[in-house]
Amino acid sequence: MQDDSGTKVLQNESEESVLADLGYEQQLDRRLSQFSNFAVSFSIISILTGGVNSVAQVTSGVGGAGIGIGWPLGCLLSGVFAVGMAQISSSFPTAGGLYHWATILGNRFIGWITAWLNIFGLITVLASINAGAWNFFVGAFGKDLPLPQSPFVSIAAVTLITTLQAAINARGIRITSKLTDLSGYLLLVTTVVASIFLLAKSGPLPFHRLVEFTNSTGAAGADVWPKVSTSWAFLLGLLLPIYTITGYDGSAHTSEETRNASTTVPKAIISSVFWAFLAGWLLLVSIVLAIPDMKEAATQGWNVFFWVLEKRLPDAIRYPILGSVLVCQLLCGLATVTSASRMTFAFARDGGLPFSKSLATVGATSKAPDVAIWATAAVTSVFMAVATLTNIKGVSVYAVVVSCAVIFLFLTYAIPLVLGGFALGGKKWPQPGKWNIGVIPFKILSGVVAIALLLITYIGIQPPNQWALTVLIATLGLLTTLWFTIQRNTYKGPPNFHA
Numbered sequence: 001m002q003d004d005s006g007t008k009v010l011q012n013e014s015e016e017s018v019l020a021d022l023g024y025e026q027q028l029d030r031r032l033s034q035f036s037n038f039a040v041s042f043s044i045i046s047i048l049t050g051g052v053n054s055v056a057q058v059t060s061g062v063g064g065a066g067i068g069i070g071w072p073l074g075c076l077l078s079g080v081f082a083v084g085m086a087q088i089s090s091s092f093p094t095a096g097g098l099y100h101w102a103t104i105l106g107n108r109f110i111g112w113i114t115a116w117l118n119i120f121g122l123i124t125v126l127a128s129i130n131a132g133a134w135n136f137f138v139g140a141f142g143k144d145l146p147l148p149q150s151p152f153v154s155i156a157a158v159t160l161i162t163t164l165q166a167a168i169n170a171r172g173i174r175i176t177s178k179l180t181d182l183s184g185y186l187l188l189v190t191t192v193v194a195s196i197f198l199l200a201k202s203g204p205l206p207f208h209r210l211v212e213f214t215n216s217t218g219a220a221g222a223d224v225w226p227k228v229s230t231s232w233a234f235l236l237g238l239l240l241p242i243y244t245i246t247g248y249d250g251s252a253h254t255s256e257e258t259r260n261a262s263t264t265v266p267k268a269i270i271s272s273v274f275w276a277f278l279a280g281w282l283l284l285v286s287i288v289l290a291i292p293d294m295k296e297a298a299t300q301g302w303n304v305f306f307w308v309l310e311k312r313l314p315d316a317i318r319y320p321i322l323g324s325v326l327v328c329q330l331l332c333g334l335a336t337v338t339s340a341s342r343m344t345f346a347f348a349r350d351g352g353l354p355f356s357k358s359l360a361t362v363g364a365t366s367k368a369p370d371v372a373i374w375a376t377a378a379v380t381s382v383f384m385a386v387a388t389l390t391n392i393k394g395v396s397v398y399a400v401v402v403s404c405a406v407i408f409l410f411l412t413y414a415i416p417l418v419l420g421g422f423a424l425g426g427k428k429w430p431q432p433g434k435w436n437i438g439v440i441p442f443k444i445l446s447g448v449v450a451i452a453l454l455l456i457t458y459i460g461i462q463p464p465n466q467w468a469l470t471v472l473i474a475t476l477g478l479l480t481t482l483w484f485t486i487q488r489n490t491y492k493g494p495p496n497f498h499a
Contacts, residue, residue, distance in 0.1 A: 015093065015261055022094060023495025024256075024349070028342075029173050029367035032258040034268055036177040037251050039184035041272035044247030044339060046129075046332035047280035048187055048325045050240075053132045055287060056302045057240040060221025062230060063294055066237035067284045068210025074241025075277040077452050081410065082248050082273040083437060084417040084445050086266035089252045090433030093261035096346020097252030100494055101416035105423040108493040113479050114412050115347045118249075120475065121408035122340035123376065125247070127384045128402045129336055130161045133329040139306050140322040151388050159381040165334045166377035169341060172366035173257050176338055183331035190324040191279045195286035197321070201312045202290040209288055216294075222301025226463045235459050242456055243406045244280060248272050249413065250339035253346075266435035341376045345369035350494045403465040404472055407457055414453040421446025 016026045032040075058066030085098075094100045098118050103111025134157040138147060147153065169176050199205065213234065218227030225236055251268040255261040258268075287305065290312050291297045300307045309318050348359035355375075363370040387401055421443045423429040432439065461469040 015256075015259070018093060018262065019256065021496075022092070022100070024094070026256070027362045027367070028095065028256045028369070030257055030259060031173060032177055032254060032264075034258075034260075034264045035184070036181055037254060037258045037261075037264055038268035038272050039177070039180040040254055040335050040338060041248040041251040041268060042187065042276060043180045043183040043328075043332050043335035044250045045245055045272060045276040046183075046187065046247075046328055047244060047276055047283060048190060048328040049129055049132060049332045050244035050246075051280045051284060052305050052325060053136060053302075054240050054243065055284065056221075056224050056300070056304050058237045058284075059288075059291070059294070059304045060216050060224035060298045060301055061237045062233040063212055063214030063216060063298075064209030064288045065211055065213045066234065066240065067281075067288050070234060070237045071241045071281050071284060072277070074238040075245050075273070075280075077238070077456065078242055078245035079273050079277070080445060080448055080452055081413045081417065082269050084420070084442065084449055085249065085252065085413060086269040087432055087436045087442055088416055088420055089255065089265045089269065090262050090435040091429065092433075093252075093255035093258075093265055094346065095253055095256045095342045096349075097255060098249055098412050098416055099343065099347055099352075102412075102419060103494055105416055105419035105428055108491065109483055109488070110415060110419070111493060112352060112483060112487060112491055113476075114415050115343070115352055116479055117408045117475070118343055118412040119340070119347065121405045121412065122336065122343060123380050123383060124401050124405035125409065126162070126333060126336045126340055126376070126380045127158065127387075128405060129329065129333045130158045130165075130380075131384065133161060133326065133333060134158055136329055137326055139303065140319075140326065155381075155385045155388055158384045161330065161333060162337070162377045162380050162384075165330075165337045166373050168334060169337050169373045170363070170366060170368060170370050172363075172368045173254075173338075176334065176368075179331055180335050180338070183328060183335065186324060186331070187328050188275070188279060190321065190328060191283045194321050194325075195282050197317050198286040198290040198308070198312055205289045207289070209291075209294065210285060214294060214298075216298035220295070221298040224301050232462075236462065239459060241277075241280070242410075242459075245273055245276055246406055246409055247336065247339070249409070250335060253339045253342040256342075262434050266433075337373065337376055340380075341369055341373040344376055345372040348372065350492070352491055400465075400467040400471055403460070404468045404475075407460050407468060407472060408475075410453055410456050414449050417449045418446050421449075 015030060019026055058070060088101050089097055092101055092104060099111055099115035102114035131154065134154055168179065213230050215230040215233055217225040217233050225233060248269050251265050251272065255265050258264050287308055290308055292311050297304050344353065344359055347353055348356040353359055359372045359375055361371045362368065420429060424432065424442055425439050
């Protein structure tokens with residue numbers, strides 16, 4: 001093995017021995033630094049994607065307090081999951097981390113169902129990110145372009161975006177990491193610049209808004225939420241930070257491409273969540289303080305971000321900011337393709353998917369899971385097309401499934417964390433890895449995760465997302481049936497772990 005420094009070689013050899021203990025050979029290109037691994041998760045979290053596109057959840061809900069109080073609280077809930085994930089990733093630094101952790105700390109069935117739920121979540125989130133990027137483009141620049149109003153245009157746009165993201169990923173982790181590194185810097189710079197201009201152009205700043213509760217649910221908030229009480233509107237508003245601060249499992253999924261992964265990946269997970277919280281709070285506080293009138297902002301519904309920028313910023317400033325946000329959203333999708341394809345590759349490597357042999361192929365030149373990358377793009381595009389054109393009782397299947405996506409992801413985060421609380425210190429997990437918070441604190445954290453998952457799920461299945469519970473139960477029922485009728489006898493699981 002050759003590299004530009006002896007230190008890197010030793011690190012790689014150490015990581016290869018960890019993989020060997022888990023039953024795998026080093027196949028992927030291990031070149032990501034701590035910043036590059038951080039940038040993968042930070043790009044997927046992308047406060048300029050979920051945070052910007054979903055700001056109406058608070059302006060059309062409980063008002064400024066949804067940001068001033070709700071954002072830190074929601075980020076704290078997500079942060080609890082991130083700390084637990086960081087500790088497990090230090091002990092088991094593999095691609096498809098969540099799936100392996102659930103298998104090692106639980107059994108084949110739990111690992112198998114975790115893998116499927118994680119893949120479902122990543123695919124639907126990828127479709128949501130790219131659809132959101134297209135809708136953002138239309139909202140930001142559509143007034144100046146003669147764009148036809150057709151679902152087929154959206155489907156074609158998402159397919160093209162996803163295909164380009166896959167093509168870049170298929171060239172290898174080197175070029176992908178350069179772009180996600182750029183995304184990390186661009187996210188921070190755009191956030192700071194946008195916040196400074198919004199605050200500077202807004203005159204006297206009404207800081208009292210950040211702790212004010214104003215119920216704008218129902219018609220007063222363009223029906224973003226149904227009419228509910230103020231306390232319930234605050235809980236619904238927590239979905240903004242909770243749904244935005246997700247995707248940090250991307251650092252774990254790229255463990256086999258990261259140098260010194262047992263310490264680098266945990267630090268990257270924690271830092272990505274911390275900086276997303278801080279930058280997101282800065283931007284969203286600036287937006288709330290820049291709003292000319294809170295009642296009028298509520299009536300804007302999902303268009304509120306564009307409305308605020310149009311009211312406060314001249315075109316010479318506004319359009320470059322909008323363009324930068326759009327680039328960050330596209331790079332968010334690029335990083336999500338990376339994460340989803342590594343999960344697919346890892347599960348296929350163990351024979352968990354149809355056409356596993358092909359999906360587990362690694363390109364000789366790119367050293368990337370090329371087939372898994374293109375399969376991820378293809379499935380995302382097909383899902384987008386079918387789900388967009390299909391309705392159940394007047395409700396788009398796309399909207400229903402996407403509303404379930406983050407619940408799927410948090411469920412896959414929680415499964416290994418809760419199992420780890422029982423396993424740490426025992427035969428399955430004798431001792432924590434190099435990065436850890438301690439045995440007893442982790443066990444306490446795993447209990448908090450279980451409670452947090454129940455809260456997130458309960459909030460996430462309320463109207464207008466009431467179909468989410470039906471989809472979640474149906475998915476779990478289908479997977480359980482498939483396991484006990486077929487997969488139980490055919491799926492062997494990861495090597496060295498057949499519990």
